[in-house]
Amino acid sequence: MRFASLGSGSRGNATLIQAGDTTIMVDCGFSMTETEARLERLGVTPASIAVLLVTHEHSDHASGVARFAARHGIPVRCTAGTRTACLKLGFETAEPFDSHAALAVGDLQVIPVAVPHDAREPVQFLFDDGAHRFGLLTDTGEITPHIRRMFDGCAALLLECNHDREMLENGSYPASLKERVGGSLGHLSNSQAAGLLRLLDKRWLQHLVAAHLSDKNNTPELARATLAEAMDCEPDWIAVADQQTGLDWREIS
Ligand SMILES: [Zn+2]
Numbered sequence: 001m002r003f004a005s006l007g008s009g010s011r012g013n014a015t016l017i018q019a020g021d022t023t024i025m026v027d028c029g030f031s032m033t034e035t036e037a038r039l040e041r042l043g044v045t046p047a048s049i050a051v052l053l054v055t056h057e058h059s060d061h062a063s064g065v066a067r068f069a070a071r072h073g074i075p076v077r078c079t080a081g082t083r084t085a086c087l088k089l090g091f092e093t094a095e096p097f098d099s100h101a102a103l104a105v106g107d108l109q110v111i112p113v114a115v116p117h118d119a120r121e122p123v124q125f126l127f128d129d130g131a132h133r134f135g136l137l138t139d140t141g142e143i144t145p146h147i148r149r150m151f152d153g154c155a156a157l158l159l160e161c162n163h164d165r166e167m168l169e170n171g172s173y174p175a176s177l178k179e180r181v182g183g184s185l186g187h188l189s190n191s192q193a194a195g196l197l198r199l200l201d202k203r204w205l206q207h208l209v210a211a212h213l214s215d216k217n218n219t220p221e222l223a224r225a226t227l228a229e230a231m232d233c234e235p236d237w238i239a240v241a242d243q244q245t246g247l248d249w250r251e252i253s
């Protein structure tokens with residue numbers, strides 16, 4: 001199994017997961033041209049994507065989904081709540097899945113994980129190829145016991161480090177936005193992400209990627225340093241999926 005990011009942050013997200021002949025894309029918050037260019041950079045043809053899963057309706061995840069999927073004939077799947085919230089975005093043909101049941105997509109088992117976030121029925125995902133598990137966790141306001149249990153024992157983690165608490169507090173955002181981002185239905189801070197890591201069984205962890213970093217309220221250095229402390233590793237070991245270049249393929253073996 002391997003994974004890559006087309007880009008990560010408040011201006012657009014998309015993640016790829018591959019195992020055997022199966023390629024899954026999660027979210028598409030980019031324009032058609034951007035999506036196609038970023039896929040090409042990662043050596044993926046749109047027609048090879050088995051399914052486009054959508055985590056929730058926020059535009060940085062859902063804005064590019066319907067057009068891209070329709071153009072390339074890719075099925076779209078999301079929760080019933082996300083589908084309802086995205087009807088205006090052209091999600092009529094999206095097929096809802098149960099947010100509490102695993103689904104099989106080719107060589108991969110996809111396990112949705114319900115998360116607290118200010119959307120209708122948001123989920124994040126675990127991907128299991130029978131040997132390893134890759135966890136995708138962004139757009140989450142707080143760590144729940146369910147998240148802690150579900151993300152245990154992953155071989156790779158793409159983990160939201162949205163903001164540094166101090167930078168957010170002292171930054172230029174209006175008070176209401178600071179409250180939203182830092183609130184329990186907002187986004188994970190560096191220290192919340194580190195807090196989760198401290199609780200998890202990390203025995204099998206091969207890759208740790210900081211994701212969905214705010215360009216105003218965080219820096220890659222701060223995110224890396226905070227996670228490295230929780231991991232007891234060198235900051236360089238931790239990767240960052242950024243807005244512009246995303247993250248190149250990472251192999252899980
Ligand atoms: Zn987002």
Ligand SMILES: [Zn+2]
Nearest residue numbers: 056058117139
């Ligand atoms: Zn969101």
